[in-house]
Amino acid sequence: MPDRIVLLASPDETVSQSVQTVTHYLSEILPRYGGKKPQFHEEPIDENDFMGFWNTLERVLNEESRIAERIVIDATAGRKYMSAFAITQGIAAKTCPLSMSTTTT
Numbered sequence: 001m002p003d004r005i006v007l008l009a010s011p012d013e014t015v016s017q018s019v020q021t022v023t024h025y026l027s028e029i030l031p032r033y034g035g036k037k038p039q040f041h042e043e044p045i046d047e048n049d050f051m052g053f054w055n056t057l058e059r060v061l062n063e064e065s066r067i068a069e070r071i072v073i074d075a076t077a078g079r080k081y082m083s084a085f086a087i088t089q090g091i092a093a094k095t096c097p098l099s100m101s102t103t104t105t
Contacts, residue, residue: 001035004068006060008043008053008078018077047079054085061089074101 005026009019023040031037043060045053064071073090075083 001030001033002038002072003036004039004041004064006041006043006064008045008056008060008082010047011044012047047082050081053082054089057082057085057089061093065093072101076101 005023007019007022009015019042026040027037043056045056047053061071071093073086075086
């Protein structure tokens with residue numbers, strides 16, 4: 001169970017509302033399955049700045065790998081290039097166990 005969740009999100013109004021919804025539901029659901037209420041940290045991104053996103057993702061993965069036993073990246077949301085970058089950096093990560101998650105409907 002995660003104890004910390006980092007959300008890379010655009011400051012766009014619609015995305016901000018989605019982030020609030022996600023944090024609300026995860027805060028309620030995870031404790032019901034035996035986890036703690038996780039800490040949430042939001043990293044702002046510009047969806048139109050490919051290299052900016054790459055650099056932010058790389059920085060977050062490096063920072064989190066120093067404190068986490070395991071990292072899970074959910075590449076479901078976002079744009080396709082974001083998922084591709086996450087998969088690429090996930091494969092290259094060697095500092096701690098990292099796995100990819102996708103949700104299908």
